[in-house]
Amino acid sequence: MNFKEAKNEILQTLGRTDPQDFAKIIDWLKNSDDLDDFLVDNQKAILISIAEDLRPCLPMEAVFPSETMAIQKTQQTSKPTVHVDAFLYDEETVDSLCEEGKMSRNYCLNCGSHRTAPLEFISHSFSVSELRFLFHHVLPELAGRLVVDVGSRLGSVLYGGYLYSAAAQLVGVEISEEFVKLQTMVVEKYGFSDRIQVIHADICSQAALVQNADVLIMNNVFEYFMEPKDQARAWHFISQTFLKKGALLVTVPSIQEALISLQPTNGVSAISHWLEEILLDYSAYLQNDADPDSLKQIHLYRVL
Ligand SMILES: C[S@@+](CC[C@H](N)C(=O)[O-])C[C@H]1O[C@@H](n2cnc3c(N)ncnc32)[C@H](O)[C@@H]1O
Incomplete structure (x- = not known):
């Protein structure tokens, strides 16, 4: 529904509202916290859209090959560690990529066995x-x-x-x-x-x-x-x-x-x-x- 359609729906709903509740509904629209989620979600939706634009511009680990020190440091950690950028990949996106077999949260302890352990994730951005x-x-x-x-x-x-x-x-x-x-x-x-x-x-x-x-x-x-x-x-x-x-x-x-x-x-x-x-x-x-x-x-x- 675009802006014009949404506006018409709201006006029609207000037209059908019991006149004695009219002031209450206007007050609710103006002041209620119930609508905060819609506003916050709009900002979040923009950030998610930016992440979607950026993902194809980088390798999946979101580290460029020129960042040799960051790559080396990750390889030197005591537990197997992978770069997963928390701004580009939120938990839901990581889950979907794991389901598609494109990413993994675990590594195999004995190759070929079902014994696995969780990988450490490092992010270079805030989520x-x-x-x-x-x-x-x-x-x-x-x-x-x-x-x-x-x-x-x-x-x-x-x-x-x-x-x-x-x-x-x-x-x-x-x-x-x-x-x-x-x-x-x-x-x-x-x-x-x-x-x-x-x-x-x-x-x-x-x-x-x-x-x-x-x-x-x-x-x-x-x-x-x-x-x-x-x-x-x-x-x-x-x-x-x-x-x-x-x-x-x-x-x-x-x-x-x-x-x-x-x-x-x-x-x-x-x-x-x-x-x-x-x-x-x-x-x-x-x-x-x-x-x-x-x-x-x-x-x-x-x-x-
Ligand atoms: C962990 S990331 C921080 C990302 C971002 N600030 C955030 O919070 O999402 C650190 C970044 O600092 C950059 N950096 C490291 N040393 C720097 C310096 N001396 N001057 C400017 N940038 C630097 C790196 O290239 C890297 O992209």
Whole structure:
């Protein structure tokens, strides 16, 4: 049913409504939470449509052959691990692909036997439900604010921020040109360019942008893509540059976990002098389509 037809149906229904209930039904249409799902679903439908557009542009593991370090790191993990991008492939899509034999959640312990064990999945993007959690529950109202996504990859944070928040500007900085091209294609196709900008650069060359950001988002940015010494250098840059008092930093995993394997961290300011953690009440988030363990990886800090 298109807009005109839906509008006519609603007007006809209102015409048949008992006059004494007329005010009630109008009040319900204007104010009821019952309609929220339709609005949220519309944003989710756009994000799903973007994922559908992007899937054919990438290999199924959503990692380009040029990303040799990410590929090597996955091969070195103690349990067999595969890349499954949570923005491109939600649980339902993974289930359908498994049914079609195009993807597997398990690997064979003894080839040819029925003994199998679950594979570990690594995602390099937030899922749609994580994006909604991030913009509806973790972050405050963002009207007038500048949000910077460090390592914007497929652009999921930028599109999620565009649809789920009123942020004035969402800027993605991505070091891989192949991913910048994909984001640019989506921004143009969906008409997001009034609020989204994508920059092809190493974040360490973007001091002015980082200084001005009200919110900096860092979802597992460096670990799979840089040598430890370069990761330490990049964190040093962030800690010396992202200093606007009251600005917010979102990290996955916690900043302590991100830094622990990088000792010595070449002078990352003592975290307690730079940031305070804002503890999130994960239990207050009642949407049941998100994996609680993945939400708990999301941490929020305020610059002191
Ligand atoms: C795990 S992905 C994050 C994806 C996205 N922010 C999200 O949350 O869905 C990390 C991305 O950071 C990029 N990256 C790594 N080091 C970078 C750097 N120094 N400057 C800019 N981008 C970088 C990688 O190419 C990769 O695409």
